[in-house]
Amino acid sequence: MPQHDVHRVDDRELPPDPVASPDRIVPDRARTIVREPGITNAEVHRSAGDGPLGRKLVEENQRRQRLQKLDVQRPADTRVFTISNQKGGVGKTSTSVNLAVAMAKQGQNVLVIDNDPQGNASTALGIPHSTEVNSVYDVLVDELPLKDAVVESPESERLFVAPATIDLAGAEIELVSMVAREQRLSRAIAQYRKDREEAGLERLDYIFIDCPPSLGLLTINAFVAASEVLIPIQCEYYALEGLSQLLNNIGMIQKHLNPSLNVSTIMLTMYDGRTNLASQVADEVRTHFPDKVLETMIPRSVRISEAPSYQQSVITYDPQSTGSLAYLEAAAEIAMRGGQVSQ
Structure with a gap:
């Protein structure tokens, strides 16, 4: 295959990305230099030149250096996040997965609860999440102890997962007639934390609950179980559509089921700085929620989309990608907002 028809990453030859993003058109030599530890900005400039690509590489190099200097410490108590948006395709699962891996890479003990029947x-x-494995369905419907469903992820020894199976799709109906149907996940998490303590295991630092794009009993269980809500918002035209309804629903949960629930974090996802629309949406969201929106924006990235097909997070799949860097920065920022980062 001619050299200009492929790009090389980690000694693999891959076809060119169907939608090129700025980090996909960096020259091979420049990409290689950025991967080397201890490379100075001047050396990056000499490799890539002083054009837009060179400036981009220098900026990313500086961001990585700042990250390396951060000391991300454990929170004072377990922080439980529900990651939710009633609009589909905004990056809820990508956010759940990559934030969890980023936290684990930074030394945190993390549990991901897959509360979406799709099991992404x-x-x-x-x-594995075939119907034969213990899953969140068994926890919610059959009152299986959460510890019997949780398994360690190959991504990190500090990352644990309660998987979802397709059976969870029927849980919405089965839960309707059950006692304390809204508190089942909350009680399971509380018991799991107690079980870990009795077993002499380190406590969890973060719990991320990935929700389906709807407000059924699965999502309500997640809201009741959490203390914080993280809302991913796509930087596109329909970004704010349905957001007011989501906030109203969260308000109802706060009033009737979980007074301690707080919308603590809004994350801008699929950001493409080459378009005016993305910048306009980002500005509008920041205007409405100035204290809740993370400074870090997750870029629209082919690498983020590719990673799940290899059963990996983007942080493991391509550690040097802009998507990986953005999620690592977002994780540090979330920790910092909890007062747990020193520099």
Whole structure:
């Protein structure tokens, strides 16, 4: 195959990305230099030149250096996040998976609860989720102890997953007639934390609950179980559509089921700086929620989309990609907002 028809990453030859993003058109030599530890900005400039690509490489190099200097410490208590948006395709599962891996890479003990019948978070974290395995369905419907469903992810020894199976799709109906149907996940998590303590295991630092794009009993269980809500918002035209309804629903949960629930974090996803629309949406969201929106924006990246097909997070699949860097920065920022980062 001619050299200009492929790009080389980690000694693999891959066809060119169907939608090129800025990090996919970096010259091979420049990409190689960025991968080397201790490379100075001047050396990056000499390799890639002083054009836009050179400036981009220098900026990313500086961001990585800042990350390396951060000391991400454990929170004072377990932080439980529900990651939710009633609109589909905004990056809920990608956010759940990659934030969890980023936290684990930074020394945190993390549990991901896959509360979506599609089981995409389980797939991305390399966890089997056929109907034969213990899953969140068994926890919610059959009151199986959560410890019997949780397994360690191959991504990190600090990352654990409660998988979802297709059976979870029927849980919405089965839960309707059950006692305390809204508190089942909350009680299971509380018991799991107690079980870990009794077993002499380190406590969890973060729990991320990945939700389906709807407000049924599965999502309500997640809201009742959590103390914080993280809302991913896609940087596109329909970004704010349905957001007001989601906030109203969260308000109802706060009023009737979980007074301690707080919308603590809004994350802008699929950001493409080459378009005016993305910048306009980002500005509008920041205007409405100035104290909740993360400074870090997750770029629209082919690498983020590719990673789940290899049953990996983007942080493992391509550690040097802009998507990986963005999620690592977002994880540090979330920890910092909890007052747990020193520099």
